Amino acid sequence: MTERIYWRDAYRTAFDAQVIDACAIDGKPAVVLDRTCFYPTSGGQPYDTGTLNEVRVAEVLEQDERIVHVLAAPLPLGPVSGRLDWPRRFDHMQQHSGQHILSQAWLNLAHAETVSFHLGLEACTIDIALASAPDSLVDAVEDLANRVIWDNLAVSVHEYTPDGLDGIPLRKAPQVSGMVRVVAVGAFDYSACGGTHVRATGEIGSIHIAGIEKRRGQLRVSFVCGGRALHTQREARRNAQASALLLSVHPAGLPAAVAHMLDETHTLQKQNEELSKRLLLRELPIWWQQGAEVAGWRIIVQMLEYPPALLRQAAQELAKRERTFALLASQPPNAQFCFAASPETQANMGALLRQALQPFGGKGGGSASLAQGGGVEDEAVAQVLSQAYQALTNQIN
Ligand SMILES: [Zn+2]
Structure with a gap:
């Protein structure tokens, strides 16, 4: 069993440990440590990357309570120093904490439970038990989630025995037996979760719903938080500016300009067909x-x-x-x-x-x-x- 330092301290980026086992995963060298800061892919959150004694950690996975670090080169048993890629980890923390808030916002305003969560390379998604959502509801959910961020609520973590959970309004029943780790966002949301989280909601920065898609009677909500929200907004601004420049309009005038252009194209196509027909008949x-x-x-x-x-x-x-x-x-x-x-x-x-x-x-x-x-x-x-x-x-x- 590996001691999970990230559960006690999600902000720790360097640590010393012992390699207690060396093995192979799909032909690649891998090690198990007695303790680690590296988060393994689980609960919708991807693994951390970084180094162990300057050897790249390519992937981290969980196998029977052991955390396995897949490496770029083998390491011997004995002491190692580990270092996390902090920008990647912090990004995961922003997205994951943001997800808890967004899920609670959907539950609050639409009684829509979150069925699954995926933290992807570009966008994050939650699937919620709701058949459809008007724009006004999507806006209200996004507003509520951002207000919780601006309130800078403390995010705290406590462990409970199953009996000790009485009276804690968990968003979802826990899937584990034994001790349950509960992540609380102020008094707004309580979730059983093994992920890494920011210490206060302000660190999430902002949350932006990027899209809503109907899927098998549910909604898939794409969202981005923090640094990702900033980057998507920057890209959207650049795209809008480039398009506006091509059409010689202000970005705000883009929808009207595009509608006008489509209208014109349609008319020209009709004219072209008519002229071609006349020419062809001759x-x-x-x-x-x-x-x-x-x-x-x-x-x-x-x-x-x-x-x-x-x-x-x-x-x-x-x-x-x-x-x-x-x-x-x-x-x-x-x-x-x-x-x-x-x-x-x-x-x-x-x-x-x-x-x-x-x-x-x-x-x-x-x-x-x-x-x-x-x-x-x-x-x-x-x-x-x-x-x-x-x-x-x-x-x-
Ligand atoms: Zn979680």
Whole structure:
């Protein structure tokens, strides 16, 4: 059993200890100490990093009451000096203490219990038992959590026997038997928790809800505290400034400017489609003239330089003429094919397209007079058209 110094003192960053066991975890050297400041991944909080006698501690995990330090190089049994990477640990403390407050705020204002907690590399999340939350509730929860931070409440830790827990309003029933470690945030929140925490809520700095996502009947709340809140806010400001500069507006005017731009793009797209259509209709007779004449049929093979939306219309327009086949494709990427034939066709366009696409991994099909498909590599588009042309001429000759 390893003595956990971080339970007594979460602010201690250097310590002396004895290596009492050396082992291997997934082929990497690892040691067990008689005492440690290194927190092992548990309860939603990730491990600490740092050094033991200048050897990097790459990961820390818990195995049957023993804390195992996975190392970059082996260490012999005997005395060691350990040192934590404090910025990483303090970040974890800010996020974890912030999580207790945020969970209690959701319980307070929406009777929503926290089902799970995850402290990630970028964002932290809690899943709460609530189907949906209007913006006003999310704001109120965020406000309450920040007020608790500004009140600079003391965060204290006490251990209790299971009987001694009577009268302590724990947010959630403890999952451990034996002594229970309770982290109290003033009189605002009492949680059974083995994590490391700040000594007063002011050290959390601030808490910022970054997003709310519906997941299997619950809500996943992403949040950031302290240094992370500062960095996300800084990044958001830079992004807003860069976007505002591109659009020559004040950052506050961004939503209106983007809405206006989308509106304009939509109108331009419509105009472009309309003009392309007019141009295409003028060009179709020329394509027909240039088409190959085979056994009294006209075969037009073309890769369209028009919006893909016009592909089907072009093929159908051509097939309105007597004894005509149109084998058309839109330009890559994501080229689409449309084959059409006059009603008196002897060949089946659905079968022709399916057979032409199949060797290139594409899919398609349709009726005897109209077929559509796609799904081939960009380089294969011309080959599909030429093979379809060959197959068709063989059939009608
Ligand atoms: Zn906790």
